[in-house]
Amino acid sequence: MSFTALKLTSREFKAKMTGFLILIFLCGIISAQESSVNDIRTKITRLRSQNKQIKKDTLYIGLLIDLGAKLRFLNPDSLLLLSSEALDLSSTLAYRNGESEALFNLGTYYFDIGQHSTAIDNYEKAQNIAKRNDNYDLLLKISNELANENVYIGNYSTALLGYLENIKLAQTLGNSSMESILYENIADLYATQKDYDQALYFYNKVEKLNNIIGNDINSAQTMSNVASIYAETGDFQNALFKINRSLKIFEKAEEWDWLAFAYEVKGKIYLKQKQYTRALYWYDKSSELHENLQDDRGIIDLYNGMAEANFELEKDSLSHNYAMMAYEISSTIKSMEGIKKCSNMLYKIYKNNENYASALKYHEIYRQISDTLSRDENKKSLTMLKTEISHKNQQEALVLKNEKALAKQRLYVYIAIIFIIILGAIAFLVTRGQKILKKLNRELEKQKQDLELRESELWETNNTKNKLFSIIAHDLRGPIGALEGLLKLLNSGDIKESEFKQFIPKLKNDVNSISFTLNNLLTWGQSQMREATTNPSNIDLYTLVENNISLLSEMAYTKMITMDNLIVNKAMIWSDENQTDIVIRNLLSNALKFTPNNGHITIGHVDRDEFIEVFVKDNGIGIAESIQEKILSQNTTITTYGTNNEKGTGLGLSLCIEMVIKNGGRLWMKSELNEGSTFYFTVPKGRKQFQKSA
Numbered sequence: 001m002s003f004t005a006l007k008l009t010s011r012e013f014k015a016k017m018t019g020f021l022i023l024i025f026l027c028g029i030i031s032a033q034e035s036s037v038n039d040i041r042t043k044i045t046r047l048r049s050q051n052k053q054i055k056k057d058t059l060y061i062g063l064l065i066d067l068g069a070k071l072r073f074l075n076p077d078s079l080l081l082l083s084s085e086a087l088d089l090s091s092t093l094a095y096r097n098g099e100s101e102a103l104f105n106l107g108t109y110y111f112d113i114g115q116h117s118t119a120i121d122n123y124e125k126a127q128n129i130a131k132r133n134d135n136y137d138l139l140l141k142i143s144n145e146l147a148n149e150n151v152y153i154g155n156y157s158t159a160l161l162g163y164l165e166n167i168k169l170a171q172t173l174g175n176s177s178m179e180s181i182l183y184e185n186i187a188d189l190y191a192t193q194k195d196y197d198q199a200l201y202f203y204n205k206v207e208k209l210n211n212i213i214g215n216d217i218n219s220a221q222t223m224s225n226v227a228s229i230y231a232e233t234g235d236f237q238n239a240l241f242k243i244n245r246s247l248k249i250f251e252k253a254e255e256w257d258w259l260a261f262a263y264e265v266k267g268k269i270y271l272k273q274k275q276y277t278r279a280l281y282w283y284d285k286s287s288e289l290h291e292n293l294q295d296d297r298g299i300i301d302l303y304n305g306m307a308e309a310n311f312e313l314e315k316d317s318l319s320h321n322y323a324m325m326a327y328e329i330s331s332t333i334k335s336m337e338g339i340k341k342c343s344n345m346l347y348k349i350y351k352n353n354e355n356y357a358s359a360l361k362y363h364e365i366y367r368q369i370s371d372t373l374s375r376d377e378n379k380k381s382l383t384m385l386k387t388e389i390s391h392k393n394q395q396e397a398l399v400l401k402n403e404k405a406l407a408k409q410r411l412y413v414y415i416a417i418i419f420i421i422i423l424g425a426i427a428f429l430v431t432r433g434q435k436i437l438k439k440l441n442r443e444l445e446k447q448k449q450d451l452e453l454r455e456s457e458l459w460e461t462n463n464t465k466n467k468l469f470s471i472i473a474h475d476l477r478g479p480i481g482a483l484e485g486l487l488k489l490l491n492s493g494d495i496k497e498s499e500f501k502q503f504i505p506k507l508k509n510d511v512n513s514i515s516f517t518l519n520n521l522l523t524w525g526q527s528q529m530r531e532a533t534t535n536p537s538n539i540d541l542y543t544l545v546e547n548n549i550s551l552l553s554e555m556a557y558t559k560m561i562t563m564d565n566l567i568v569n570k571a572m573i574w575s576d577e578n579q580t581d582i583v584i585r586n587l588l589s590n591a592l593k594f595t596p597n598n599g600h601i602t603i604g605h606v607d608r609d610e611f612i613e614v615f616v617k618d619n620g621i622g623i624a625e626s627i628q629e630k631i632l633s634q635n636t637t638i639t640t641y642g643t644n645n646e647k648g649t650g651l652g653l654s655l656c657i658e659m660v661i662k663n664g665g666r667l668w669m670k671s672e673l674n675e676g677s678t679f680y681f682t683v684p685k686g687r688k689q690f691q692k693s694a
Contacts, residue, residue, distance in 0.1 A: 061086050061098045068105050073257045073293040080109045100129040104142050114333030116153050140166055140178045151189055160189060180209040184222060196229050220249035224262045231269045239269045260289035264302045276309040296329050300338040307345050320349050340369045534576045534662045538686040541571040545603050548585045552592060559597045566604035572686025573612055579659040586652035587616040587679050595620035611682045619676040628671060
């Protein structure tokens with residue numbers, strides 16, 4: 001391909017003009033968007049301007065190394081040039097850390113362009129220097145990339161052993177960040193083997209470590225990789241949830257290379273769902289970012305995905321162009337998996353165009369590589385298993401050794417326990433009488449506290465009921481009084497029938513409000529009088545939510561609010577239908593009240609092991625943290641007003657909490673002012689029904 005040829009020619013030309021290009025680069029070739037790169041450039045320029053020998057300054061060497069690493073995907077040639085200069089200066093000064101880091105950068109450069117043997121050679125040299133210099137943090141970073149290189153060339157067992165050894169070193173050093181990265185690489189290794197369950201197992205370890213570390217970028221990177229696995233397994237809901245969260249973090253942090261990958265993963269999710277136009281939208285966004293990056297390995301899957309989407313849309317010419325670009329890049333950097341995918345894509349394109357000669361050519365390439373990878377992967381899978389078992393055996397042997405070392409300590413512990421027992425027996429005889437007396441006093445004190453608590457609860461209940469009926473009386477009296485007044489005016493002829501009709505929409509809203517309040521009041525009254533019984537049965541949660549959305553659709557239409565039901569059909573729950581219906585209706589009604597015009601409400605669920613977690617999410621005005629705990633109290637009623645001055649009694653939420661508890665669940669919330677609120681509640685899963693055979 002002409003593009004590749006020009007790129008290689010440019011690299012050869014620049015390699016002969018190292019010093020000249022570095023000077024030009026330091027004078028302003030870096031984009032203004034890369035502020036961190038500009039900071040390092042400024043420091044280098046400042047050092048050059050000072051009257052001292054910068055070639056003997058380790059700070060200057062460190063800046064060259066850092067700048068080269070920053071330019072890995074923006075300008076790979078500069079990575080080569082800067083790292084080579086840093087290596088020469090470090091060797092002259094016998095600056096071992098500089099030599100190791102410069103060799104590491106060079107290994108990364110050759111890894112990216114597909115010169116794997118040269119990459120491994122540089123990594124191993126950097127690794128040996130770091131070991132001799134006892135720089136274990138640097139050693140971890142180098143060893144991790146060396147293992148990555150082994151994965152790329154197919155030495156999975158060597159890579160896995162390297163990851164496991166590095167994890168032990170990271171744990172010894174307390175380096176949680178590297179431990180997280182290493183576990184993530186093991187997860188990626190299993191993903192390449194299509195062992196997605198094992199991959200997700202290790203990603204779960206990574207996410208736990210990320211929560212401890214608290215680095216949003218690391219968490220977003222992990223979420224992007226997990227989303228890609230969910231796309232492969234067909235779990236599109238979780239895939240979109242993960243990738244959307246990571247996109248926000250990458251966009252905010254301006255992590256362009258990871259943002260490009262996240263866009264590509266989102267395109268892949270829609271591709272797997274056969275939504276090809278939407279897939280191309282996200283592929284195009286990723287492609288736009290790749291124009292300012294030089295990440296050949298990262299762009300292979302992007303181009304292949306764009307080829308597949310265009311092929312399904314019957315745009316064979318575009319599909320062929322993308323597939324061919326991906327194939328040539330894969331061939332240049334010797335990506336066997338990339339060649340396999342692209343040759344299969346080209347085979348389908350040529351076959352579809354009835355170009356059977358070319359189709360046969362790429363089909364043969366696909367078969368040859370598939371057979372090779374298949375044979376190799378079978379052997380490597382066995383090797384990986386043996387390596388893992390060997391690692392576990394080593395750990396068990398270490399545990400056995402530690403247990404023997406602890407055996408002597410246990411003996412001393414047993415002697416100490418016997419001595420303590422003897423002292424305890426003596427103390428028991430002395431204090432027995434005192435304990436009996438204290439026990440009696442405690443029982444009397446407990447009875448007193450129970451009486452005081454019951455008295456306090458009784459007063460609190462009475463006050464709540466009084467306040468509640470006062471609020472309800474006010475809410476019912478107002479609308480009914482307005483209706484009565486209008487009817488009198490109509491009856492007396494003071495207003496015309498046409499004028500009366502103008503008040504009908506408001507009267508309808510008032511009547512609906514009265515009906516809603518009365519239903520809540522009757523249900524609450526029954527529960528307080530212990531007459532309401534809970535009769536659970538298998539209920540279709542989707543239908544229940546749909547009915548309530550339909551019931552409240554007029555209120556939603558008035559405020560131009562959209563309500564989305566994300567609950568899958570036939571999501572069965574075990575609950576009292578009427579009580580759960582009251583919970584959903586009240587939560588939806590509250591969301592509508594406190595969501596402004598043109599807002600959005602989402603009703604969805606998460607399938608847990610033994611129950612279903614339902615959530616009602618809005619983008620409304622939110623709830624202040626100071627009153628969140630109050631409104632979740634069963635004995636508290638707080639009067640609030642919605643975005644269109646709709647008044648609420650506080651009865652509905654109190655009733656929801658009670659109904660959820662009666663059905664064996666719990667209710668909680670998350671809310672931020674001006675960001676919206678999400679109310680959650682749990683309900684048991686539906687029970688399987690068994691029918692006797694005749």
